Structure formats: C-alpha cells, structure tokens
Amino acid sequence: MVHRPSATGLTIIGGGPAGIGLLVAASNSGQLPRLFARGVTVLERGADLGAGELGEYDINSDSHADSFLRCLDEGLGERFPELLAHSAARALQDYRGRAAPLPLIADFVAAIARAFQSFAAGVGQPILTGTQALAATRTADDRWAVHVRRVRDGTETDLVSRHLAVATGAEPSSVDLRRLRVAGHAVWPRHKGKLVLSRAVLATVGLRVARRLLTNTRNPCVAIIGGSHSALSAANALLSLSPGVNWTRGSIVILHRRPLRPTYQTPELARADGFHAFQDDDICPKTGRVFPLSGFCSDSRDVLLAIMGLGRRMREDRIHLMDVTHCAARGVAGTLERADLIVAATGYRPRALPLFDRHGRRIALASEESGGPAMVDDQSRVLDRTGRPVPGVFGIGLSAGFPLAGTHGDPSFDGRANGLALWHGEIGTAIVRAVLEEQSTVSALALVRAGARRTARDQVDGHVLQPGH
Ligand SMILES: Cc1cc2nc3c(=O)[nH]c(=O)nc-3n(C[C@H](O)[C@H](O)[C@H](O)COP(=O)(O)OP(=O)(O)OC[C@H]3O[C@@H](n4cnc5c(N)ncnc54)[C@H](O)[C@@H]3O)c2cc1C
Structure with missing residues (x-):
C-alpha cells in the first residue's frame, strides 16, 4: 500500500519542472506554509524528481539562464540557502544573458526538487516517487480520488484530494x-x-x-x-x-x-540590425522587447x-x-x-490524466479534440470538451498549454506558455492562490453548514444558541 493521510488539499500529478515549479511559486509568493497546512501530495512515476523531460537533451536551452535563475532571484534562495551554494546554480550564474546547456539546467531543477523533497518530508508529507497516477474520479463529496500504482510492485490504491494539479508533461504524438x-x-x-x-x-x-x-x-x-x-x-x-x-x-x-522572427531587446536594436518586420503590437508594453514570446x-x-x-x-x-x-x-x-x-517538429499533445465524473463516466477534455487545443483556460483550469472548467482541477506545464494571448509579452502573440519562468512565477502563483481561496471558501461553507445543522438541531431541542453563549 502507498501510505498517505486519507485526504489532502492538493495533489500535484507529475514531479517534473512544472509540478515542482508549483511549489517554487508557492514558496516565492509566501503561500507554502498555508498550502502544506492543508495537505500536499506530489506524485512522480519516475525514481527522480525535478528534471522531467529537460534531462533528456544534450543541447542548449531556448531561454536565457536568467529565466531559470529567476526563482532564486525572487526568494527561493532565502528559504533554501543550500541552493545558492549548489554547483549547478553557481555554474548557471555564469550563463546569465545567454543560453545554458540543458543538462546543467536539469541538474539545477533536480536540486530544487530535492530541497522541496526534504522540506515535504520534514513536515510529514513526503513526496511519492515511483508512484504513477492512473486516473482520477470525482467523489460524492466533491473531492477527487486519484487512483495510483506503485511502480515497484504494482500495488494500487486511491488517494483523496480536494484539488488536482495535472503536471504530467506532453509528448509529440x-x-x-x-x-x-x-x-x-x-x-x-x-x-x-x-x-x-x-x-x-x-x-x-x-x-x-x-x-x-x-x-x-x-x-x-x-x-x-x-x-x-x-x-x-x-x-x-x-x-x-x-x-x-x-x-x-x-x-x-x-x-x-x-x-x-528573432527577439530583440529594443526596436532600435532590431532596426540597427536591418530587421523591420514588426509593428507596435509586437513590442511588449512592459519591457519594450520585440517579439519577446513569439520570437x-x-x-x-x-x-x-x-x-x-x-x-x-x-x-x-x-x-x-x-x-x-x-x-x-x-x-x-x-x-x-x-x-x-x-x-x-509539429508540437506536443498533453499527457492528460483520465478523469471520471462521480457516476464513473469519462470526462472528455478540450485537449483531446482535434487541432490540439489547450488543456486549460487563462486561469489554468482544466477544460472539458464543451469548454467548461472541470471543478477542482488545474493544469500546469507543457501539458497545460496555458494561453498567453494578451496576458504577457507581445500583444500580438497567440501561443502558449511553455517555459519555467512563468510556471515559477505568475502562472504557478495564480494556481496556488486559486486553490487556497477555493479551499478557504469550502471550509467556510462547511463551517456554515455545520453551524446551520447545529442551529437546526438546537432549534428542534428548543435551545437556540446566541452568539457569545
Ligand atoms: C528540447 C526542449 C528544450 C526546452 N528548452 C526550454 C527552455 O530553454 N526554457 C524553458 O523554460 N523551457 C524549455 N523547454 C520546455 C519545458 O520547460 C520542458 O519541456 C519541461 O520539461 C516541461 O516540464 P513539465 O513538468 O511540464 O513536463 P515533463 O518534463 O515531461 O515532466 C512531467 C513529469 O511528470 C511525470 N508524470 C507524467 N505522467 C505521470 C503520471 N501519470 N503519474 C505520475 N507522474 C507522471 C513524468 O515522469 C515527469 O517527471 C524545453 C523543452 C524541450 C523539449
């Protein structure tokens, strides 16, 4: 059997860059203690955490080293000082302003994952490696029962959670x-x-x-x-x-x-290079960069x-x-x-987790439709095939295809988020906040309902309790 408390607040499925990225976002936005107070389960089918697919390639990154170091710049190093001293982090500093080798980045994100692994174990909620999520089914009390299998011996069990974050990556189909x-x-x-x-x-x-x-x-x-x-x-x-x-x-x-199209730091640099094929809405209003996302x-x-x-x-x-x-x-x-x-080189399809409603019927997801639509909306909520959010389920990472149009970077960009910086930053933070807000609302409602039940019982008994009694 896989040992876990009977129910947690959030189950993150996939311990790759995006799944662990959610914990980075929680930490840097000051929400990690609250998140763990409500219970966090991370499931990773592999033996190792953190690097995910990034560890498979012997080429340079698409983004500059700075985008990976952003998490340290924004506070992770204060919570986990050992990361600042880690050899991969130190080596990565030398690549600021340029691409870095993916194997080095893989080492760095694996080190981040190990830091969270110790943290989670320390608060009694160890990350479960070698554990594959097979499917999740909505329960009668609006939670999710995640059906998991331990890779080593095939043991299967259900883990119950209020929210799910699907971070299972994607693959070319x-x-x-x-x-x-x-x-x-x-x-x-x-x-x-x-x-x-x-x-x-x-x-x-x-x-x-x-x-x-x-x-x-x-x-x-x-x-x-x-x-x-x-x-x-x-x-x-x-x-x-x-x-x-x-x-x-x-x-x-x-x-x-x-x-x-190439990215440029400024329109002036682009013109000086002889590149003129851009317009106003190809320039990021915040940074002034030309084609920061689509270039x-x-x-x-x-x-x-x-x-x-x-x-x-x-x-x-x-x-x-x-x-x-x-x-x-x-x-x-x-x-x-x-x-x-x-x-x-025609793109990826999400490795989405099969989801079932409370009657055991398969929930067809938007991302399963032809044409490869995104799995999530602009609040990272996983969508069913009719475009409605599946309650309590978020998606992050390459599997999610977060639609970036009009939210960050060049206004003309209509693509999806596929990089760590946003998962560690804005996208991850928004998911954690939404999860915690929904959980607070659910707890408040449960208290109100419990209160209402007690009031009704008391009324039946003829003893209506007044506040302060
Ligand atoms: C060649 C290449 C270069 C890239 N370069 C950059 C770059 O420079 N900068 C950048 O920001 N991004 C880059 N990316 C994009 C992105 O950061 C990586 O693809 C990254 O690996 C995506 O992380 P992920 O967690 O979404 O998916 P993955 O890396 O695939 O990780 C998913 C994890 O989930 C686990 N998993 C899957 N299914 C289950 C299940 N059912 N149960 C339990 N665990 C499960 C897997 O074992 C894996 O560990 C690049 C991608 C590629 C392919």
Whole structure:
C-alpha cells in the first residue's frame, strides 16, 4: 500500500519542472506554509524528481539562464540557502544573458526538487516517487480520488484530494504523424520510412542515427516540418554533424507556415540590425522587447539571424526557410521526395490524466479534440470538451498549454506558455492562490453548514444558541 493521510488539499500529478515549479511559486509568493497546512501530495512515476523531460537533451536551452535563475532571484534562495551554494546554480550564474546547456539546467531543477523533497518530508508529507497516477474520479463529496500504482510492485490504491494539479508533461504524438499534411500533401504513409520526431534528433542517440544515415550521402537533404524552437534546434543539432556530413547550400529545408522572427531587446536594436518586420503590437508594453514570446532567442535566434543574413553575420545558406503558404505545392512535394530524412517538429499533445465524473463516466477534455487545443483556460483550469472548467482541477506545464494571448509579452502573440519562468512565477502563483481561496471558501461553507445543522438541531431541542453563549 502507498501510505498517505486519507485526504489532502492538493495533489500535484507529475514531479517534473512544472509540478515542482508549483511549489517554487508557492514558496516565492509566501503561500507554502498555508498550502502544506492543508495537505500536499506530489506524485512522480519516475525514481527522480525535478528534471522531467529537460534531462533528456544534450543541447542548449531556448531561454536565457536568467529565466531559470529567476526563482532564486525572487526568494527561493532565502528559504533554501543550500541552493545558492549548489554547483549547478553557481555554474548557471555564469550563463546569465545567454543560453545554458540543458543538462546543467536539469541538474539545477533536480536540486530544487530535492530541497522541496526534504522540506515535504520534514513536515510529514513526503513526496511519492515511483508512484504513477492512473486516473482520477470525482467523489460524492466533491473531492477527487486519484487512483495510483506503485511502480515497484504494482500495488494500487486511491488517494483523496480536494484539488488536482495535472503536471504530467506532453509528448509529440505519433498519431498526429499519421495525419500530418504539409501544403496539402500527406506525409504518411508515403514517407514514413524516413520520418522522425524532432525529439529524436535533439537527443544524442537520435543524432548518432542521423549521422549514420547522412554520412557519405553526396547531397544530403533534410526536411524539417514546423517553425517552432524545436525546428531550429533540430537544424542546429544536425549542422553539428559536420564535417562528417557534407552539408551544402539548402541541404536543410525548414517547411513553416508562419514567419520566423528573432527577439530583440529594443526596436532600435532590431532596426540597427536591418530587421523591420514588426509593428507596435509586437513590442511588449512592459519591457519594450520585440517579439519577446513569439520570437526566437538563444542559439535558435543566432541561427535564424544568420539564415536571414541580418546584421553583419555570415550568412547561413545551408538552411533554407520555405514558407509553405506562399510556395508552389510542387516545391513542397519535391522537397519531401528529395529528403533523406524528414523531421516532424509539429508540437506536443498533453499527457492528460483520465478523469471520471462521480457516476464513473469519462470526462472528455478540450485537449483531446482535434487541432490540439489547450488543456486549460487563462486561469489554468482544466477544460472539458464543451469548454467548461472541470471543478477542482488545474493544469500546469507543457501539458497545460496555458494561453498567453494578451496576458504577457507581445500583444500580438497567440501561443502558449511553455517555459519555467512563468510556471515559477505568475502562472504557478495564480494556481496556488486559486486553490487556497477555493479551499478557504469550502471550509467556510462547511463551517456554515455545520453551524446551520447545529442551529437546526438546537432549534428542534428548543435551545437556540446566541452568539457569545
Ligand atoms: C528540447 C526542449 C528544450 C526546452 N528548452 C526550454 C527552455 O530553454 N526554457 C524553458 O523554460 N523551457 C524549455 N523547454 C520546455 C519545458 O520547460 C520542458 O519541456 C519541461 O520539461 C516541461 O516540464 P513539465 O513538468 O511540464 O513536463 P515533463 O518534463 O515531461 O515532466 C512531467 C513529469 O511528470 C511525470 N508524470 C507524467 N505522467 C505521470 C503520471 N501519470 N503519474 C505520475 N507522474 C507522471 C513524468 O515522469 C515527469 O517527471 C524545453 C523543452 C524541450 C523539449
């Protein structure tokens, strides 16, 4: 059996960067003691906490080191001084203002997780690693029974909680690969033999396979589908295979639908670089940065600037950007035919937890609909397929797809939050606050109801108690 108190206030499902990020947000907003006073259970199916998927890649981060260190800057170091002295935190300080290696960031977030692990154990609510949540069912008294399995021996039990935070991450879906179309061309099944997910190319093993495939090919050609950070990171990772692979002009073609844009600190710097393709609503009103959210930063930005030939950079002509909405369908078909390897960088699907209502019926979630809608609304509430919030269930992290449009960064941005800084900051804090407020309301209502029951009983007995008695 998994040992736990019979009911807690909040169960966080997933102990990766986002799940632990919620605890970071609680700590930095001064809400950690209240949260734990009401009971917190963290469930992680793996043996280790914190790094989640970030630990799987041997490339540089998309965001600057500062976005990971923000949590220390905002107070975490005061609660956990050992984090300030941790070797990964100290090494990360040297990367301020630029990208840092993901393995280093993975070490850093794992250290944060260990700090919370000790804290939670110290207050008698140990984090449960090696414990997988299988599903959650609404109970008759408006709680959630989370059905869990201990990975080691398969033991199963239910843990009851008032609120759930789903932080289970996301994955590129191989089902989506079968439906993948580029400018009207189905990629599956015609090209399935040379089609891979971008995550494969971003990991060391996948790169080795790509090297084997492309070495000794006279004019290697790779088509990357998608215009995301993963697409440019994949292109960058593939270029690192030279000199073994003989890349030539236009060897790597990125097939994208929207323009790819670099981030700039200020509009003046953008113009000075020769970049003018932005308008007022592409500039963050708070920071003055151009495309802070929808633009590329770090290594991806560097390679994009080189592809676009901006500033005085040496032009990167081995990568060609092909906007599939504006080029002839024949050109797209030809590129797919010619490619030795096709990399799908087409986004992620949430690993959402199956939820059931109090009658045992499956609650279909918005994120399960076609087109990959977000799992949550702008208050991080998990939505059912009709767009209604599922009571008591929040989502955070890559699985959630928090819609950022109009809330942070460039007003023109219509994408989703996929970075730690907001989970540690604004998004995480808002979830913790909402959970605590709802729990206070529920407790107050329970007191009122208990009071009302007592009053009714007293009235029946003919002894109406007055305040102060
Ligand atoms: C290549 C790449 C580069 C990135 N670079 C950056 C960057 O520079 N900056 C940035 O801020 N973000 C970056 N991200 C985005 C994001 O920060 C990471 O993807 C991060 O790992 C997401 O954290 P997560 O907790 O949402 O998901 P995950 O990392 O996938 O963690 C989910 C956790 O939940 C656990 N879990 C899943 N299901 C269950 C279950 N049923 N029961 C119990 N446990 C479960 C998993 O074991 C895992 O530990 C990058 C992502 C990728 C892929």
